[in-house]
Amino acid sequence: MNAFQKNIPDQTFETLNRQGDFTRLVISPGIINKHYTPAQFQTIAEVVGERGAIKYSASYSLLLAIPTSDVKEAIYTLQQAGLYIMSSGAIIAMKACDFCDGEKMEAAPITEQLYHTLEGVTVPARVRVNINGCASACYNAVYDDIGLVYQQDSFDVYLGAVPMGAKAQAGTLFAKRVAVAKIEVFVQHIIQLYQTYARPNEPFYKFYRRTKSDDFWQRLSRNNH
Ligand code: SF4
Numbered sequence: 313m314n315a316f317q318k319n320i321p322d323q324t325f326e327t328l329n330r331q332g333d334f335t336r337l338v339i340s341p342g343i344i345n346k347h348y349t350p351a352q353f354q355t356i357a358e359v360v361g362e363r364g365a366i367k368y369s370a371s372y373s374l375l376l377a378i379p380t381s382d383v384k385e386a387i388y389t390l391q392q393a394g395l396y397i398m399s400s401g402a403i404i405a406m407k408a409c410d411f412c413d414g415e416k417m418e419a420a421p422i423t424e425q426l427y428h429t430l431e432g433v434t435v436p437a438r439v440r441v442n443i444n445g446c447a448s449a450c451y452n453a454v455y456d457d458i459g460l461v462y463q464q465d466s467f468d469v470y471l472g473a474v475p476m477g478a479k480a481q482a483g484t485l486f487a488k489r490v491a492v493a494k495i496e497v498f499v500q501h502i503i504q505l506y507q508t509y510a511r512p513n514e515p516f517y518k519f520y521r522r523t524k525s526d527d528f529w530q531r532l533s534r535n536n537h
Pocket residue numbers: 409410411412413416444445446447448449450451
């Protein structure tokens with residue numbers, strides 16, 4: 313019965329934005345881990361307090377509206393509680409599945425390595441790199457800008473997804489079986505092409521669709537083999 317009950321707090325993100333100066337924080341327990349501890353939930357509730365708001369997003373995160381004057385302290389407290397705060401803007405943002413609650417961790421080390429190399433790199437428009445740990449791809453890697461699907465010491469690489477909207481569409485398979493040892497350089501190369509040839513603010517899928525028959529993509533695909 314609760315599924316459709318009206319349960320909207322007085323403060324929604326919309327009403328808060330009309331009322332005053334609030335900052336939105338995007339938080340999660342980590343890139344791979346999807347479990348919050350009760351203590352983390354308590355910290356989140358305390359940080360948001362009576363004045364802010366909490367809601368969940370469509371991309372494995374909680375969104376917090378915090379009075380802008382309190383944001384610096386809020387970030388410190390949330391990070392001390394072990395929470396990850398996602399940066400906003402035109403950067404590379406990393407996503408991953410939870411590797412079956414940590415039971416299927418073969419691709420976890422390379423995921424962490426890619427995170428350290430790529431997260432936060434500046435690009436013409438925000439790029440989501442989503443790594444899934446097996447061919448089930450149950451965290452929808454193929455629906456993000458760069459989808460990496462792990463199987464047997466390699467990744468299938470999907471590009472060009474339209475993640476949302478009436479024309480939402482999965483990406484297409486760009487490269488098959490890119491070895492784990494090569495994937496970091498391979499993805500960096502994709503990013504470099506985007507940084508070099510994209511128009512200002514051009515989303516990744518538009519860039520890829522506009523240029524996909526250009527030589528530089530074919531060269532990259534050939535070099536992988
Ligand atoms: S994509 Fe595969 S490894 Fe990742 S959570 Fe789903 S089933 Fe598990």
